[in-house]
Amino acid sequence: MKSLKIPLFNSGRSPSRSYIKARTLLDHVNKGEVVVLMKGITKKFPGVIANYRIDFDLKCGEVHALLGENGAGKTTLVSILYGVHQPDEGEIYVYGKKVRFKSPKDAIAMGIGMVHQYPKLIDSLTVAENIALGLRQASVINPLPKVEELIKEYSEKYGLKVNPKAKVWQLSAGEKQRVEILRVLMYGAKILILDEPTTSLSPLEREDLFEAIKNLAQEGASIIFITHKLNEVMKVSDRITVLRRGRKIGTIPTSEADPHLLIKMMLGEEKVPQMISEWSLSRMRKHCEDPGNNIALEVEDLYVLGDRGELAVQGVSFIVRRGEIFGIAGIAGNGQRELVEAIVGLRRALKGRIRLMGVDVTNRGSRTIAEMGVAYIPEDRVRYGLVLDLSVADNLILRNYRRNPFSGRIMLNRSYISHWCEELVKKYEIKTPSINVRVRCLSGGNMQRVVLARELSQSPRLIVAFHPTMGLDVAATEQVRKLLLAEKERGAAILLVSEDLDEVMELSDRIGVMYDGRLMGVMKNEEVDVKRISLLMMGVRESEVDKDKARKGV
């Protein structure tokens, strides 16, 4: 660090100057030198210690993974580095200089860039317009041609392909991610923070992203990679720092790490759970053999319009039997949402039939459908699954407050309700101070438990689960999956729609892949291979997949 010749930064200077400074400054930094050093970082929020005396360092040209469960303090730590939060204790050095960031602006001026989990892009604008938005070099009049050129230049340099003229809403999740990374780079960042960047990517897109990340590191960028997925860490990182409950457990080079060790570090020795895959596989086998003939849900030649009036679902047909999990894989935005909403009655079907237990319920309205025994675990639990400002108890009775023990002719039967809700809280292990707390105050995992408790306590005949584990930590994810499997054993039919391919493959008896509003192919779990699914997810037709295989002599 002492070899660095660092010009002093004047905080009063405009950020655009600092960008240039940060850039020229970087030419002095050699690979392997420490660019970020965080020492003894402590951050307390009311009631929680988010970070406790954490030391962290990032070297130039490395990919440093931050691994930990939700709530382990990863996001807090990088938020401090990015200037969103200020640490209560501890010091931060960037390029050897002690810094105190008041806001992200200060961090950006030092060449630190954040790639958010859900890209903050404006859908109705083009890629170039989105990037021009905060690009200081963009001229006032007619800025786009130049920006587009600049984008091409950067995307070639780093191997991040995007079409600058495309509107953002037309892009896939992977492309959006690339735009976000390009933008951060173009704004002058050399230290990149990637916050769970693979959340919504298909497996192939994930590989592309990893390739790009390695490329970036090669080009001299330094990258902090936040994730809770072990395989990603093993694939892409040079070093791994594991956090657990706000404390640092350790930092190890990836070459010395193995998944078992990392799991132990993440979860703690005492409670390494029985891993879901073994548990579920044995159960699944048992059930696969006899799916029975009872068809719970039958979708026939369904057409549904999307929000923009486009045909989002085009001629989809499938059945889900009782005691079966039917998984639909696919990249977000290929019609899954519209399909699910049509099935649960939240969106009109244009054409086609939806039958529940043999009864035609096409366009019959959500309440009718729900009362026929359909449980719905929505994609966005915060917006569609819960009323955040109602209490846990009120959220739990949303499905049955009209019915007899819960209410009389006019009044709600509060004593019965609280008794019933206490039971559910216990049964579904919802961690809440009381059933009268507003749901807003719960963590993401517990919010999802509330949704599950409400929906599954109805003993549903069909469960429509849409991204049921999105954003949950390992423990909550495992609980959700176990609950779904238990429901399946009870005899419920389950339609599982998820972007997480591993999840779909682990849980489902049969799997369909959705692409561009069509069901690309349905296969039994035993016949599945990842490559084939990935190609289907990217829109390569079944016949072409086979051709592809034939060509390669598989």
Add this chain to the structure above:
Amino acid sequence: MTSSLIIELGHLLNISIKAGTPLLLASLGEVYAERSGVLNLGLEGIMLIGAATGFIVAYSTGCPELGVLAAIVAGAIIGLLHAFVCISLQANQVVAGLALVMVGTGLSSLMARDYVGIALKRALRPVKIPGLSRIPIIGEGFFHHDILVYASYFITLILWFIMYKTKYGIWIRAVGEDPSAADAMGVNVYLVRYICTTFGGAMAGLAGAHISLAYTPMWVEGITVGRGWIALALVIFAMWDPLRAMIGAYLFGTTEVLQYWLQMPLQAMGIDPSLLGTFPYVATIIVLLVGSFERIRKRIGAPASLGKPYVRGF
């Protein structure tokens, strides 16, 4: 063709454009305000205040150009007030806008109560553009107007250029679509919204001035007769695009003019011509009806954050 028909058509085009100009000016301003995410339902009120202010100043100074300036300033002040209420105080934009209509209606009557029925001695007179005005139909239609009409041609083009070809245009659209994303990119959401809303008010003031200083250069109470509401519908009709606003404004202008044009033939057919007076308003209601379906709104590109106050953080 008979030359009289050509003259007739030229004349029809001329007054259609004249009638469409206040609609155009007001809706151009509203396009900017709404693109930045602020709905201003108070156009009618601001136009009235602009019309009254412009008339009083023009009458007492004898200089209509000064009246135009005064109307712009008055409109801008009301626009700024709306901005303060909606952006800084985060009030409900619909309620604030409706309040503005009432304030505008009352205030304009009060301000100009001594002028009722008085005609302006020196109004904004039409000027022929040499050469261009001699083109048949088009010449009479487009190039025989007062300066505000000519100004509106240029303003439309400039506003279109700013919206789609400059960085500021990107800022405005971004702020109206997704203010938090724009904020994250360092765009000053509040400033952009303040400027656009104030500008929208100034344009509504200017539109009012065109009515009281050029179109019908005399003072009567409620002189705008609902044109502010028509302009609001026009913004939807135009899908928030300045050029389309121009086309729409002239179409609406034509419906307004047609009632005089078709009076005789209709009377001959035994239909009450006053029915025609409802033309522009019926058209407005249809546009508003169609435009208020959420699905259609999304498809025609309504700014996603229109009407939603932006609060930083959460």
